[in-house]
Amino acid sequence: MLDQSNGNGAVxxxxxxxxxxxxxxxxxxxxxxxxxxxxxxxxxxxxxxVKRRGNRRYYQREDVLLVRQIRGLLYxxxxxxxxxxxxxxTEGVRQAVIEETEVIQNMLDELEEILxxxx
Numbered sequence: 001m002l003d004q005s006n007g008n009g010a011v012x013x014x015x016x017x018x019x020x021x022x023x024x025x026x027x028x029x030x031x032x033x034x035x036x037x038x039x040x041x042x043x044x045x046x047x048x049x050v051k052r053r054g055n056r057r058y059y060q061r062e063d064v065l066l067v068r069q070i071r072g073l074l075y076x077x078x079x080x081x082x083x084x085x086x087x088x089x090t091e092g093v094r095q096a097v098i099e100e101t102e103v104i105q106n107m108l109d110e111l112e113e114i115l116x117x118x119x
Contacts, residue, residue, distance in 0.1 A: 012068065020050070020058040030067045040070055043081050046088055 013029055023034045030037075037057075041047050047066055049057040059067070066088075073084040 015061060015064050018061075020060060021064060023049075023057045023059070026059045026064055026067060029064055030071055032067065032071055037067065040067070044070060044085055044088065 012031055015029055021029070023037055026032075026037060027034045032040075041049070041057075044066075047063060047070070049059040049063050051057055070084060070088070073079040073087065074081070079087065
């Protein structure tokens with residue numbers, strides 16, 4: 001993953017190899033206050049940390065990456081909450097199309113190689 005800035009020029013820390021992260025850890029890893037993380041959970045359907053004992057939140061690595069992505073969209077690229085939400089909801093569809101296009105292109109390349117061999 002590319003190094004990400006925290007908006008002040010400093011690079012965000014590397015995400016440790018752990019299964020779950022407390023909200024305080026995610027706050028430090030992403031350069032965002034805990035109350036902002038709780039707010040983003042309400043605004044972005046994709047951000048759903050596991051809740052356990054006493055409603056404590058436990059984020060997984062994918063959640064941390066998503067928080068960093070949301071943070072980048074809002075703080076660095078200037079998106080509004082609504083714009084970032086729309087972009088993230090269409091991004092999964094867009095990524096699937098890109099992957100399918102790559103597979104098709106690879107198949108076409110292989111077919112062209114086979115055609116050259118047959119000539």
